[in-house]
Amino acid sequence: GQNIDQPTEMTATEGAIVQINCTYQTSGFNGLFWYQQHAGEAPTFLSYNVLDGLEEKGRFSSFLSRSKGYSYLLLKELQMKDSASYLCAVRAYRGGNKLTFGTGTQLKVEL
Amino acid sequence: DGGITQSPKYLFRKEGQNVTLSCEQNLNHDAMYWYRQDPGQGLRLIYYSQIVNDFQKGDIAEGYSVSREKKESFPLTVTSAQKNPTAFYLCASSIDGALNTEAFFGQGTRLTVV
Numbered sequence: 001g002q003n004i005d006q007p008t009e010m011t012a013t014e015g016a017i018v019q020i021n022c023t024y025q026t027s028g029f030n031g032l033f034w035y036q037q038h039a040g041e042a043p044t045f046l047s048y049n050v051l052d053g054l055e056e057k058g059r060f061s062s063f064l065s066r067s068k069g070y071s072y073l074l075l076k077e078l079q080m081k082d083s084a085s086y087l088c089a090v091r092a093y094r095g096g097n098k099l100t101f102g103t104g105t106q107l108k109v110e111l
Numbered sequence: 112d113g114g115i116t117q118s119p120k121y122l123f124r125k126e127g128q129n130v131t132l133s134c135e136q137n138l139n140h141d142a143m144y145w146y147r148q149d150p151g152q153g154l155r156l157i158y159y160s161q162i163v164n165d166f167q168k169g170d171i172a173e174g175y176s177v178s179r180e181k182k183e184s185f186p187l188t189v190t191s192a193q194k195n196p197t198a199f200y201l202c203a204s205s206i207d208g209a210l211n212t213e214a215f216f217g218q219g220t221r222l223t224v225v
Contacts, residue, residue, distance in 0.1 A: 033213060042201060042216035043154070087153060097161070098169065099144065099205075099214055103153035 004102035006088050011108045012078055020073045020086050020105045028093030034062050034073045035087040037104065043087055046073065075107075083109045114138065117202050117217035124196075124224050132187045132220045134202035143185040144203040144214060147171060154201060160185055161207075189222065196224045 003025040012018040024032070031050040035043035049055055049064035049071060061074040073086055085104040091097055115136040124130045134143065142161050146154040146169075156169030160179040174193025179185055185204075189196045199221050203214040 040199075040219075040221075042218050045213040045215070048213060089154075098156055098159050098167075099203075100156065100170075101146070101154040106151075 004088055004090055004100060006102040006105045008103070009106045009108070011110060014078055014080060014109055014111055016078050017074065017076050018078060018107065020075070020107065022071045022073070022088030022102060024069050024071070024088070024090045026090055026092045029066060029090065030093050030097060031091040032064055032071050033089040033091070033099065035089060037085045037087060078109050080109050083107060115202060115204050115215055115217040117220050119220060120218065122220055122222045124222065126224055127191045129191060130189050130222065132189070132200055132222070134185045134187065134217060135183055136204045137183060138204060138215065139182070140204035141182070141207050142205045143179070145177065145185070145187045146201045146203065148199045148201060157187065196222060198222060
């Protein structure tokens with residue numbers, strides 16, 4: 001099976017930078033995804049990593065280290081609208097390439 | 112517009128009744144998924160289908176059933192055997208379950224069993 005760990009909650013200040021970590025244990029790793037979910041809404045795709053390194057997309061960046069089973073999502077220039085849950089999800093060859101989600105990190109952005 | 116549609120958004124049912132949640136996509140995606148989300152928790156996989164006429168159990172399939180008779184449709188039935196059915200149910204699809212493409216989600220169905 002897969003084991004995915006994220007911090008439960010984080011708080012940051014508007015305009016600041018925050019890093020949300022995700023560690024995973026899986027057999028047959030085949031990609032890691034980050035999603036944003038506002039309360040009561042559907043998750044929306046933020047980023048995808050399958051090779052080691054940093055992927056940058058505007059204010060959001062995601063990093064992956066396959067050897068360490070580790071990823072982080074970096075949010076810059078935080079805005080109040082960034083207050084949401086951030087979900088780390090891992091895809092693995094074993095188990096038919098299903099996508100398994102972590103429990104999510106609830107980020108609160110304060111003034 | 113292309114997308115993935117779940118209906119209804121809110122659903123109330125009496126305990127002991129089966130209920131079917133609808134999920135339709137017009138994105139021409141091969142893979143479709145059903146997840147359950149409980150308050151303050153992440154998404155747990157119920158069933159998934161990588162191609163029409165085929166589906167596999169996820170991590171919490173007990174008390175649920177699905178069908179995939181058409182590429183566009185992946186309905187989920189919550190049976191009376193599901194001990195705690197009240198939850199937020201999310202359907203998703205992706206181009207291909209084997210390729211590394213992101214999953215797109217429907218807006219969810221909030222099921223309350225009374």
